[in-house]
């Protein structure tokens with residue numbers, strides 16, 4: 001039996017050590033940016049809530065400035081909220097700010113950081129990123145998937161058209177998530193779930209659970225000696241269960257691709273490219289099936305969710321702004337001509353549509369805090385000393401509303417992008433919906449190819465109205481908690497078939 005003295009020591013020792021450590025740290029970290037006072041052990045954790053973290057951080061930045069500190073349990077964190085400081089961090093100190101924190105959920109679900117998004121900044125990440133950019137996400141590869149995108153968007157337009165004929169209300173959240181996941185499933189692993197009810201819902205449930213686990217709060221991430229709480233409240237069991245389910249799914253897809261009798265007439269998909277990488281073993285690491293699974297996960301997660309969320313926000317903004325809706329519809333109908341579909345080559349001419357997409361990504365960035373980063377080594381920024389292993393949140397949502405960078409920042413006004421070269425490719429730090437620096441989103445071409453085609457055709461083929469009894473003020477902009485900013489309440493609209501004279 002454990003003696004009472006040992007028991008008391010066991011319970012109190014971590015606290016004593018923590019206070020000693022904390023005292024030493026505050027002495028050392030005199031030059032950290034300012035921030036709200038926290039409590040012992042938990043720091044500022046009790047002041048934050050996962051559901052709209054970027055909004056709370058935005059409010060705090062008004063009080064503490066464009067760079068401020070938080071203490072997340074035992075982890076120090078800084079928050080950057082202005083274009084100038086984003087440039088300082090993501091351009092002048094890009095290498096130091098290119099790490100990712102090692103958190104329980106992402107670590108487990110990415111086979112210990114083998115995905116590109118959650119890998120630490122190391123040789124493997126550099127090699128895999130280069131390979132992806134050259135072979136999987138290049139503009140040539142993205143163009144090669146044009147027929148898949150076109151086919152799927154056409155099928156989907158037919159479906160909405162049938163809603164229009166029967167005056168049925170369309171749930172755009174549901175329709176757009178289903179479309180973007182169908183496109184990515186075909187591009188990534190050649191499968192079409194649209195009509196396979198059970199399989200499709202299994203796939204969607206898996207993706208949802210995956211998202212939930214990635215964004216979940218694990219005590220062990222911030223206060224390791226209280227990690228037993230995660231076991232008690234069932235978080236570890238849930239994570240293990242999700243991991244096993246996903247692993248089984250990835251394995252099925254890989255087995256299908258390794259079957260010598262598989263029909264390959266539809267061309268190479270992304271799993272084929274990854275299997276080829278394994279066969280060639282041209283990277284400096286031993287490239288295994290676990291690497292393929294982690295990278296497969298990257299594509300599924302990064303591509304489906306962000307594109308669907310952005311399309312929903314674009315339609316939300318447009319239905320609330322009838323002037324912009326009318327102007328962009330006139331443009332796509334002008335360049336689309338008298339057909340029943342506007343093709344990719346004609347969409348390229350639509351500069352106002354391009355401005356509408358930029359304005360949507362400014363006001364509703366799909367990743368409002370980008371993906372959390374961690375400093376690789378200590379560095380100095382704006383006169384402050386940031387220690388190595390500090391978590392870094394770049395608040396794109398706040399930066400995109402900075403009144404010093406944007407005139408009338410809360411207004412949806414696409415004209416602000418006409419007649420200038422302001423872009424989101426990582427050179428203009430007031431507009432960073434895809435991030436900037438070494439970790440900038442490598443899927444920008446793929447994202448835009450889908451966004452352009454989907455939105456242009458939604459606007460080309462239909463006029464959009466609010467359901468009876470609703471006004472545009474009833475359309476809210478509340479968001480769901482998670483890494484990706486989704487509209488919480490579905491956007492319900494009525495489509496009316498528009499006759500393009502075809």
Ligand code: HEM
Pocket residue numbers: 116117118129137298299302303304306307310365366367370371372433434435436438439440441442443444446447
């Ligand atoms: C509207 C669509 C999209 C948006 C708004 C978006 C946004 C982002 C953001 C904010 C990041 C984090 C950047 C950082 O940490 O600084 C990111 C990373 C990433 N995105 Fe995207 N993304 C989109 C679509 C896509 C697509 C279609 C793909 C690929 C198929 C993709 C693949 C990735 C990957 C692999 C990373 C991790 C990069 C790394 O850590 O090195 N994204 N994206």
